[in-house]
Amino acid sequence: MKTLVVINACVREAESRTLRIAEPVIAALGKSYNVVRYDLPQMDIVPLNPRLYAQRALGEVPAWARGAASAIAAADRILIAAPFWDMSFPAALKCFFEQTSLFDITFTDNGSTCVGLCNSPKVLYITTRGMDISTGDPREQATPYLMALGSLWNLGELTVISAQNMDYSTPEEIDAKISACVAEGMAVAEDW
Ligand SMILES: Cc1cc2nc3c(=O)[nH]c(=O)nc-3n(C[C@H](O)[C@H](O)[C@H](O)COP(=O)(O)O)c2cc1C
Numbered sequence: 685m686k687t688l689v690v691i692n693a694c695v696r697e698a699e700s701r702t703l704r705i706a707e708p709v710i711a712a713l714g715k716s717y718n719v720v721r722y723d724l725p726q727m728d729i730v731p732l733n734p735r736l737y738a739q740r741a742l743g744e745v746p747a748w749a750r751g752a753a754s755a756i757a758a759a760d761r762i763l764i765a766a767p768f769w770d771m772s773f774p775a776a777l778k779c780f781f782e783q784t785s786l787f788d789i790t791f792t793d794n795g796s797t798c799v800g801l802c803n804s805p806k807v808l809y810i811t812t813r814g815m816d817i818s819t820g821d822p823r824e825q826a827t828p829y830l831m832a833l834g835s836l837w838n839l840g841e842l843t844v845i846s847a848q849n850m851d852y853s854t855p856e857e858i859d860a861k862i863s864a865c866v867a868e869g870m871a872v873a874e875d876w
Contacts, residue, residue, distance in 0.1 A: 685716075685717065685718045686716070686717050686718070686760035686761070687717060687718045687719075687720060687755070687758065687759050687760050687761075688710075688713050688714075688717035688718070688719050688720070688759065688760065688761045688762070688763060689720050689721075689722070689755050689756055689759040689761070689762045689763070689804075690706075690710055690719055690720070690721040690722065690762075690763045690765070691722050691724065691762065691763070691764045691765070691766075691777070691780065692706070692721065692722065692723045692724060692725075692765050692766075693724045693725075693764070693765065693766035693767075693773060693774050693776050693777035693780070694706070694725065694765055694766065694767060695724075695725050695767070695774050695776060696767070697725055700767065701767075701812045701847070701850055701858065701862060702765050702766065702767045702810060702811055702812045703765060704862050704866075705765075705810050705812070705845065705847070705862055705865040705866055705869060706763070706765035706810045706869075708866050708869070708870070709763070709808075709810065709845075709866065709869035709870065709872070709873055710763060710765075712869075712870055712873040713761070713763070713873050713876065717760070717761060720755050720759070722752055722780065724774075724776045724777060724780055725776065727748075727776075727780075729776055729779040729780050729783060730779060731775075731778075731779045731782055732782050732783065736783075745786060746783065749783040749784050749786070750786065750789070752780075752783075752784045753784040753785070753786040753789040753790050754789055756784060756790060756802060756804075756837070757789055757790050757801050757802045757803065757837075758803060759802070759803065759804045760803065760804060761804055761806055761807075761808070761876065762804045762806075762807045762808070762839065763807075763808045763809075763810070764777070764807065764808070764809045764810070764830065765810045765811075766809070766810075766811055766826070767811060767812055767813075768811050768812065768813035768814065768817070768824070768826060771817075771823055771824065771825050771826075772825040772826045772829060773811070773826045773829075781833060785833070785836070785837070788801070789801065790802055790836075790837045791836050791837055791838070798836055799838070800835070800836055800837040800838020800839070801837070801838060802837040802838045802839050803838075804839050804840060805840035805841065806840050806841050806843065806876060807830070807834060807839050807840065807841070807842045807843070808843050808845065808869075808872060808876070809826075809827070809830055809842060809843070809844050809845070810844075810845045810846075810865070810869065811826065811844070811845075811846045811847075812846065812847045812848070812850050812861075812862075812865075813846060813847070813848040813849070813850060814849075814850050814851035814852075815848070815849065815851065815852070816848055816849040816852070817848055818846075818848060819844045819846050827842070827844055830842055843872060845865050845868050845869050845872070846865070847861040847862060847864070847865050848861075
């Protein structure tokens with residue numbers, strides 16, 4: 685069975701609108717993929733600090749980070765669920781990427797530039813935004829980052845499922861937007 689790596693950066697956990705979209709999509713994909721899941725809110729991931737940086741220079745990397753980087757590199761598909769925070773995504777996700785962007789695991793170099801070592805030809809990014817900001821708006825800085833990291837790691841096509849203006853919608857409107865995104869995700873999952 686092929687492997688799906690899920691990176692869940694929904695800090696509000698049970699309250700998360702983003703997770704309300706992502707969970708049914710993950711469950712559907714779980715029928716055709718072996719799911720390896722990283723729930724970042726439960727992982728207390730820190731940025732690369734002086735101690736971790738010094739250890740990395742000696743070739744010492746936290747076991748969880750090495751394992752996650754290897755899982756990402758080997759994954760057939762990657763799904764990222766993250767709310768829109770401060771015009772991007774939560775810092776926990778950046779810390780996760782910082783810890784798992786590892787030389788000779790997720791990327792290497794060819795003597796003149798960096799070359800990605802990941803295999804996933806498709807990445808699905810699920811998000812919800814408080815303001816009325818669309819994917820690709822210059823104020824939306826999550827997708828450009830994910831595309832740039834995908835270029836470093838050799839990740840393939842990025843599909844974005846997003847709901848917006850969530851903080852200025854009625855509960856009924858929010859439910860309708862979430863249902864529409866779930867339907868979109870289910871359609872993607874069918875032949876993903
Ligand atoms: C810490 C924090 C930062 C946020 N920053 C932004 C922002 O910069 N722009 C925006 O449109 N919404 C912002 N929001 C609103 C969220 O994007 C919105 O409520 C989203 O639906 C939350 O997703 P969740 O329910 O999955 O946590 C922020 C919310 C929080 C809690």
